[in-house]
Amino acid sequence: MSKSTHLFSSSLGKKLIMSLTGLFLCTFLIVHLIGNLQLFYDDQGKAFNDYAHFMTHFTPIRIVSYLLYASIVIHAVYALVLTINNRKARPVRYAAYEGSANSAWSSRNMGLLGTVLLVFIVTHMSNFWWKYHNDGVPYIEYRTDLTTQETTATELVGEEYTDYVKYVDNDIEILKAKDLYKQVQFTFQNWVLVAFYVIAMAALSFHLIHGFKSAFQTLGFDHQKYAPIIRFIGIWLFGVAIPIGFAAMPIYFYFFN
Known part of the structure; x- marks a missing residue:
């Protein structure tokens, strides 16, 4: 077995892959939020529909989208593998006791948060991506x-x-x-979906607060010089601003549009 193969099959290697895919997904969240903010324009959906077409037809972005899909799958699979391996490596009661005493709630429940987000991604893709690409709008x-x-x-x-x-x-x-804008309006008239989206964004908040910091620690950026900056970005941008921005959209369409 080569050194590179051993690295990526080891626990550290899996964490490294999770860190890199996670940070790539964080970058996507910023871009996606900026684009989706056009839903709030008072132009009958024109700017958002222009954006939707651009994002699905501009070749470089289409290529990046395939990397995005692969990153989601790889991130989820490696998270599952690491969770299973960690549970096999130590008794459940000991892990639960130590986790409760020495780690944050988000750290102890990353598996639960990730599962909620995975269900959210499937729901979100079926409501918008699938219908947009299969003449469902x-x-x-x-x-x-x-x-x-x-x-x-x-x-x-x-x-x-x-x-x-x-x-x-x-x-x-x-x-x-x-008219993807019309599909957004229609989808967010369902209060169950609106509630689920808000809950999913709360899960995203906890997931990102822990995951963003952990990714940089895995990559070696845990020096006290960088830690406060990483913590600030992780909490206020990824833990607060981005989840609130996404959650505001279903709330806006359900109550005000």
Whole structure:
């Protein structure tokens, strides 16, 4: 067995892979939140539908998306393997006692938090990604007067459309696109889904607070010089700002849209 093979099959190697995939997923969360904030624009969903098309058709982003899917699977599988190995390595009662005394709740329950997030990812993908890619969302036409910048929107029914068409006719910009914004509105009228999304974001908060710090510790960035900065970013950006930003979307559509 080569040294590299042994490294990645060892406990330390698995933690290293989890750290790298986890930090990659953290980067994705920032980008995804910035894009999804366009849901709050008062433009009948035009900016968000433009964003959805760009994210699914721009070749470099499509390539990165495959890395994202692979990272989710690898992160989940390695987390499961490490959890099983840790339980085999020491008695359950001893581990539970020591964990309760010397570690945070999020640290002791990363398996539970990860399971909630995995169920959330599957639910989220089926509601939006799958339907968007399999004609499960309606189409919409936007007409923008380029002289006044006023936009009107009309749902397109009973016709065949390509995925995305944009052109100008007599100073009127016409955009025909899949209306993922409408799918978001429809999905978040279900209070059960809204509640689940909020709970999942709470789980994400705890998961990120512990995971972000642990990833840097695994990578060797545990010096006292860097620890306060990493802790601040882990708590206030990934533990507070990002989960609140994502949770605000289903709440907004259920109560105000």
